[in-house]
Amino acid sequence: MACFINLSFTSCWSIAHHLSYSVPTVKTRTVPRHIFSEERALDYLSNLTQYGSRVSNTRGNFDARNYLISQIKRICSMDERHIQCELDLQNFTDSKHNQLQNILVRVSNSMNKSQNMQSLILTAHYDSVEFSLGAADDGSGVVILLELFSNLINDLTINFSNVPLIILFTNAEEPGVEGALAFMLHHKWRFNVRYFLNVDSVRCTEAANLMRTTSSQLIMDYSRVARPRTNVILQKTSTWFQFSTDYDAFNLISFLSGYDFGFFLDGYTYHTPLDQLSTFKQGVIQDLGDNLAILIRNILLEHNQQLNDNNDADPLIYFDILSRYLMIYKLSTSILIQKFLIILIIIIGIIRIIFDHIYHRQKNFSCNDFHCIYFRFKNPLIIRIISIIIYSISNILSMIIGFGFSLILACITSLIQLAPWFGNSTLAIFLFSLPCLIGFIIFQYLFDLLHRFILRKCSQNLNEIHFDFEQNFSVLIIYSLSMIISIYSNSRFFYITLIWSIFICPLYLVLIIIEFILHWKQIFEKNAHQLYLPLLISFFPLIHTIETVNRILRIFTPFISLRFSSGWIHRGNIIICSIVVIPTLFFLPLLQRTKQFIRLLIVLLFSFFIVLIVCCIRQPFTKNHPSTFYAKHISKSIYSAETSMNNSFNISLLSQQSTITINTYHGLVLSPILDQFSIKSGRKLYNKTCSSSTNCTFDDSFNRQLAVEHIQIESMKKKYRIRIQHALSYNIRISSLWNIELTVQNQFDIPRKNTIIDIVVDSSRSIFEIDIKIQRCEINDSPFLLLFTRLMPNTVLMGGAFCEAIDDDTTLIINRHEHFID
Incomplete structure (x- = not known):
């Protein structure tokens, strides 16, 4: 069964991942000018990046x-x-x-001739970092807007008579x-702008997402695009x-x-x-x-859509399905559905218990698998209610134990391997979700042993006693509790609670009703099959949850x-662990019906040890997922002059x-990295001192000019009058205290290579200082950085x-040797 689950999950996840991140065929630069072409956009980008x-x-x-001005004019x-x-x-300054x-x-x-028409503004920034x-x-945002600007200018269906267009490239x-x-x-x-659209990026290796909107109602307009990619959870990414x-x-x-x-x-x-x-992936632009x-x-x-003044009083929940369709519904609708499900669960549960009790008190027939508790126990109604409570508590404790297993692993992992999941979100999902599943199964197995031990004390015929309804209803209670939390939080970001509940709760309610109609006869011949249907039904919420977690990671x-x-080494592992495990908790209650604890546990342990070995031996930092460092290359020089008023x-x-200070962002120990660099370059780093394992300073032995x-x-x-001849620079600061x-x-x-300063000094002062700061952004100005890179x-x-x-x-x-004389 475990192998079946793993195989099915892997296949579904691979197909879903492929569909979600697929991109269209690139349109060549020969297509008509009113159609967007990635090739033309990348032509702009090649020219834009040539300036460094x-x-x-x-x-x-x-x-x-x-360059941008020339292209706009063209x-x-x-x-x-x-x-x-x-x-x-x-x-501006x-x-x-x-x-x-x-x-x-x-x-x-x-x-x-009207000057007060509401405009649409498209923005991207053309500056970069050193x-x-x-x-x-x-650059990606700039060239996309350039190509769109060209498309719209050449589109005969658009005359800009209703809504003028502004393109803004910010510095x-x-x-x-x-x-x-x-x-x-x-x-x-600025007074005429009504709508704005900003494009910014960090890396173009996957398709872009809509990250934020000022109003959730704008999602209705976005839903008309060819391949919508967004999720309401992304709205909070900038804050996180x-x-x-x-x-x-x-926006502000x-x-x-x-x-x-x-x-x-x-x-x-x-x-x-x-x-x-x-590094760009073909098709994403x-x-x-x-x-x-x-x-x-x-x-x-x-x-x-026309927006009203109260457009976010009832905000929208939205997420894409395989980047093909945008699911949109109101927060009030989500709350209403969850309330309905909770009420339905309570009503059906109470009716089922009452009718069971009445039916068994009026009928007198031989015991079968589904009503044995009414013949084996003196107070079957109390036993049934207590069983539901105990199964619910066991599920909650199992989920807590599973979460605890993952958190312990996160703490241990940060000591053994700094960031084993770095560069591979799928590995992070398996690394932290498997211990959660293992912890859940271990606790459920121990609970099952304890339950059987207690039943042996109460009944000799253990095999004839079943608590299928109690187990099913305890799952519904867990989902009901999660829905109650979602309702009282009144937050759109708990929408995954509804996604799971709307699939799982009706299924279990139907099972309970069918069992009642068939007079508690088993629907399937083998108990294991009772787990397959919930697992199959859960594939959509499971795949959607994993895809969302993968995107966030x-x-x-x-x-x-x-x-x-x-x-943030330990904190980072805990945060990554929490992002993975919290959605996993929705899946755990479905496993409490399994009768093959040992077999499932062996498969999970085997899978976990394989993942753990991969994490321990893999190199998380590669050319595509590098470790980053910050360098401060500082030279300090002092010039001194003794002068009178009549000489030059x-x-x-x-x-x-001249010194160089290096700080690694990933907490890596710097000494081995610098030693490795010395061996590769053949240059000794003189007077190297490290204030911490991630911060080292050494003399610049590369004779930087x-x-x-x-x-x-x-x-x-x-x-x-002081004339200073210096290296060519745009950033020159002259100051004095x-x-x-x-x-x-x-x-x-x-830029300039010469700076002329005139200074007037108080006649009573005989000594003074001037500070000259020159900063540069070219890596060629630092032989060390050039060679290290x-x-x-x-x-x-x-x-x-x-x-x-x-x-x-x-x-x-x-x-000065003499003072000014008036």
Whole structure:
């Protein structure tokens, strides 16, 4: 029986997984311009990623901006109708005081003179993090919107007369959605926006999901797309994982209606140099493009649902079925069905017990398998009620024991192997669900032995006594309790409770009724068959539950692993375990009817040990699922000068130090990794010290060229002029803690290799300091990082939102021999 269950489950899961993640055939670049083409979109992406990382206020960022502007102008020039394209560059200042730009284009019908029409805005961000090409994050969103923009311009059925279209490419999204906030707070077009649609991603290896909506009623419009992929549980992912997109700026500041789409599965290369076009799965861009094209056209043609002011008073529950159909129903409907099921269970249970009792008191006939308790016990009604209570308690205790087994394993696993499930959500499901099943079966087996022992004391003919009704009804009680919790929580995220209950409860109620009608004669010849039907019925809720858990794990695992260096190793295992086990609890009560405890336990133990061995010997970090690290490459140099007011000279270098600090996000011990790197590279890491196993610092022995190459000071009337020659950079900060008046003459010339500073010093001060900070985002500026990335493919560098990893700090000390004379 256990083999039958495993084989059936594996087959159904494989088929369901294939259907859920299948993508359409890619449309070539030769298809008509009004049809979305993945090949054309990827042509844009190839050009966009050629500029390297696109960190705000860097060369790659500015080059990408210029490329997008040129493509918008080219697409607008295709139109030969009465379509008006308005290109606008919104200037704003980010938190680092950089002057940046958002790119906007508004498309409307030139024949329509009204300026107050409600618009649809499509958004994606064109900046990336340091060292990353940002192909997925968010190059994928940018090029999808470019191709959709071209499709709509060339679509003769759309004239933008009812709903104008705005395309917004934001900058500085990575530091904290600053570009989107700038639009929502300051741009003149913000007042006319009614709908928005944001696209953001972490990795394009699987089809995209609809992650969030501002109103559940918007799901009705989304349900019309070709391949809907979403789940109401995903609405909470941003809160659980603590990430934000431009969606948050639109949602928090205004009351707009909108969507947040993205490729969020398997984000193992998120914010790393591996975020490249070569990692894309063929067809995923086409899939999202086709879906968005339908949704956008419906909005522009006003085929969408009209939202009322109280649209979320009764929110919708929704989830896709194999990415082919979107199941949608109201929360109130779910609560009503659950209440009905609970009442039905109570009524049928009471009627069955009463009629059983009346029937056996009035009839006098030979005992059969289903009514022996009325002849073997003095108080059969009490025995029946007590049995139902005991079976229910045993089920609850069995579920608690099973959950406990999995939690214990999660704690032990974090000590033996850091993250054995990393990169494989299916392995995580088996690793934590099997101990839960084993714990349940062991407790049920011990309970069955105790039950038989007690029955032997009460009756000599043990084989003629059966408690099938009591066991069936105890399962219904467990599901009733779960439905009560779901009702009182009043939460959409407990919808899986209804999915299981609506399949399992009617089946058990029917079995109870049939047994009553047939006067308690066995329906099947063998007791084992009584378990098959519930298992077969449970395949749909089981497969849907596992697919949902798998989707959440594939989103959650890469993000939670980033917190391991912050003490999340044990907590991460427990969270992953809970995500897997809690839905598994719905399946456990179905196993309490089995009569083959030992056989089932042997199969489960054998399967578990195979999974455990695989977890212990596998390498969780690979090229496709790498461990990530953060590097801080800092050089500190001091220049000192002694000067009077009437001389000009070059300032000499007093001291110089260069260090590299590495921190692993996955809690890996760094020393063996660095030793392995030294062997592969042939370079010794001098003075290596580790403040912890995941944080090491060593002298930079790679002779990295100092950023500041030359400093010259010139004395002028009542001030100094300092000329600094340095490496080419977009991020140059000049500051001083001293009471001096400091002016950077060419601060708006970026990038630059020379900085000119004028300083006016209080006449009473004889010594002062100036701090010069130069930051760069090119991995070529650090020979260590460049070589490490090439030699250690399973451990990759993670970039930040700003240029932070390569940091050159220079301190200039000026000691005057004489003071200013007025």
